Amino acid sequence: MIRFAMESRTGDREYNEDCIQMDKIGKERVYLLADGLGGCGCGDVASQTAVGSVLEYFRNEYRPIGETEADDLEQAMEYAQNAVLEARTTVPGAVRMCSTLVILKMNSEEAQWAHIGDSRLYMFRRKILQGYTIAEQTLDHSVPQMLVNMGNISPEEIRKHPDRNRLLHNLGEDTEKLGCKVSPVVKLRKNDAFLLCSDGFWEYITEEQMLQCLKKADSVQKWLDSMLEIVEKNGTGENMDNYSAVCVQIR
DSSP: OEEEEEEEEOTTSSSOOEEEEEEEETTEEEEEEEEBOGGGSOHHHHHHHHHHHHHHHHHHSOOOTTTSOTTHHHHHHHHHHHHHHHHHHHSTTOTTOOBOEEEEEEOSSEEEEEEESSOEEEEEEEETTTEEEEEEEOOOSBHHHHHHHTTSSOGGGGGGOTTTTOBSOOBTOOOSSOOOEEOOOEEOOTTOEEEEEOHHHHTTSOHHHHHHHHHHOSSHHHHHHHHHHHHHHHHTTSOOOOEEEEEEEEO
């Protein structure tokens, strides 16, 4: 059985440029999180366009996990890219709008995901002797992540790096090949959990805190609530960005 909880909050901004959504399509559930880039204008339109277009793609091109082509999620990303680019030409003030995007497509047995930008997906798995561990984590398409890959900074330093908001890939960029990343299909186990979150969320909570909250929670909603409490406590007085999260767990 799949349980989920989701929340998107404005923080200290005037309006929310994040967008989250869940939908059941055929045998699968699709969870989506997008973060419109505020400095480019119409970030809310960008994130809503990204999410809406992916759902449209899956409704029109439904293929179950296990029966799908390997590039199914990549095609969904390309569909979202084209929708954002088209919107840039038709929406006033949106000529430079961009968005991150995370897609999680799953059923009770298998999952696959894709992402672009610095919104993240974490997969947590419970092991008998170790408790919960991080089984998978997406890597940001950002300048600080590139520095981590080069060995110049630690992963923990991304959160406060002065170039943290400089993205290398996002929806809306003018490029021939979209720089999204697609995972292989993953076989799921009972108690496996996923967290999709925008940078305004993960900036104020560590991976260890995510794990501790998951370990103590007896429901997916309590897991989310306990993480939100930490995010809000750490972000108070920090001019918080919009922050959003989607939590999913196999129970």
